[in-house]
Amino acid sequence: MEITIHRGTQEIGGSCVQLSSGGRSILIDAGSPLRESQCEVKLSDISFEAVLVSHPHQDHYGLIDSLDPATPVYIGEIACKMIAAARTFTSRPPLANNFRHFKAWTQFEIGPFRITPYLMDHSSTDAFGFLVEAEGKRLFYSGDFRAHGSKEKTFDALLARPPQKVDVLLMEGTMLGRESAAYRREKNIENEMLEVLSEEKGPAFLICSGQHVDRLCAAFRACRKAGRIYVVDIYTAWILQILSEHFDTTPHFRLKDIRVLAHGPTAKNHYMAIKNNAKFTRFIREIYKTDTAIKESQIAESPSRYFIKNTRIDHLLNALNPPQCSLIYSQWSGYLESQYNPQSWKLTNLRDDPRVSFHEIHTSGHAFRQDLKRYANAINPKLLVPIHTEKKQDYAKHFQPIQVKAVADGELFEV
Ligand SMILES: [Zn+2]
Incomplete structure (x- = not known):
């Protein structure tokens, strides 16, 4: 050979x-x-x-x-x-x-x-x-x-x-x-997230890969234990839908403590990408049901109830403008460095925002x-x-x- x-x-x-x-x-x-x-x-x-x-x-x-x-x-x-x-x-x-x-x-x-x-x-x-x-x-x-x-x-x-x-x-x-990367088991991630979510008095945000299944599930379990509602974007909702077809343990967006942020500027690109695709007709109908979809204005009424996974946290931070919040950064630390990520400034701006408590909770x-x-x-x-x-x-x-x-x-x- x-x-x-x-x-x-x-x-x-x-x-x-x-x-x-x-x-x-x-x-x-x-x-x-x-x-x-x-x-x-x-x-x-x-x-x-x-x-x-x-x-x-x-x-x-x-x-x-x-x-x-x-x-x-x-x-x-x-x-x-x-x-x-x-x-x-x-x-x-x-x-x-x-x-x-x-x-x-x-x-x-x-x-x-x-x-x-x-x-x-x-x-x-x-x-x-x-x-x-x-x-x-x-x-x-x-x-x-x-x-x-x-x-x-x-x-x-x-x-x-x-x-x-x-x-x-x-x-x-x-x-x-x-x-130098911290040695954590995936199991520890959930507990560390729970600690942050329990202590935070304001809203909490999550940055992680939309396809990192272990992480999405760990974040959901921590969120549930902390008594918060998990708010995902449309893309993440679709990933949870796919996984639920194969695994009993994956949380589905229809659960009562999950909402899909399906309205407003953060949802626009995802919605535009699927709105004319027949494969998504039923999915779209489901995510826009009143007990599933959530709007920014609803989050703004009581932001501390939520743990929000979204790719436009910059926008949400300005829209909600909380005096304080936690941001759980749950991906490779290299993405925070310009030598590895030309758009690292987007992340470091969030990290350095005075309203944000930045928590790096990740394992390789x-x-x-x-x-x-x-x-x-x-x-x-x-x-x-x-x-x-x-x-x-x-x-x-x-x-x-x-x-x-x-x-x-x-x-x-x-x-
Ligand atoms: Zn790989």
Whole structure:
């Protein structure tokens, strides 16, 4: 089996891996870079017959809209819905790809490759690692994973029964370069949020990814325990709707302690993106019911009753103008820095607003070093290859005695 990491050996994101056997190839992930990349990947320059997408984050699927629509794209069903939602609400046309869905731990074949998807714990839902077998060789691709989220049991299960006789492990190492990040379990997030929500006398706001399911659920549970009402934007309501179709534990926007801020300037873009889309007719009818939709003016009557997840907190802060409030910032701290986020000023303006008590309550979607070690030791591959990391040079030190092969982008190697 031949392996080429077209991108991902020296950066976090933009992953794109080609596997070849007997003259036939597949791609694992077709990601767009998170930031300016030193490596340009054009899918049209690579010959392959199918793509596997590990999970619905741009840095793993962002290039699939450049594919020939006939090319099969294998992806989890919920992951596919998440990508469709992100495109719809940013007013982009739907993807025309030839999607095929796989199920966790259910083998399937593409040409000479036999593939087993392993469900992983990550900050996106429906995230997978892949065991790929061909020519009697076994490769394991970790995808993005962690051991401290709501699916931590899947991590423990993998450690208890790891794939056997793995020749090569391609393992992410995002956190090797981010050692300063606070170690929290996803479980702790809920309690820390509850503390803030209980002590705050004014309104409270939430900034987090609209697709970070663990986080949306933790925030809701904290909100409920604090006796507040969870106010979500239209996009988040749609995400909760999708998830409720698959999981009993996801809060649905029809619950009596959830409201959708479906009126006013903060709702306009989301509404415009779906108003002429027949797929959303019923959803729109439901979110505008009187006991579901809420207006800014209703929030203004008693702002301290609410915990508000919205992308236009700047607007709400000025509209409600509370003497004090709490803002829970629940995403990567890098987005507060201009070197990583050209629009960081929008966030730092909120952080520095004298009315705002700013609380950073977050934990990474990626495994910390000790969990990477446990994972690598359990799989115990003949060869460990760094990917999705800025610290490939540190793998040999961290994961000894496992043999490490740090390759370059575009370099072909064989197992
Ligand atoms: Zn990811």
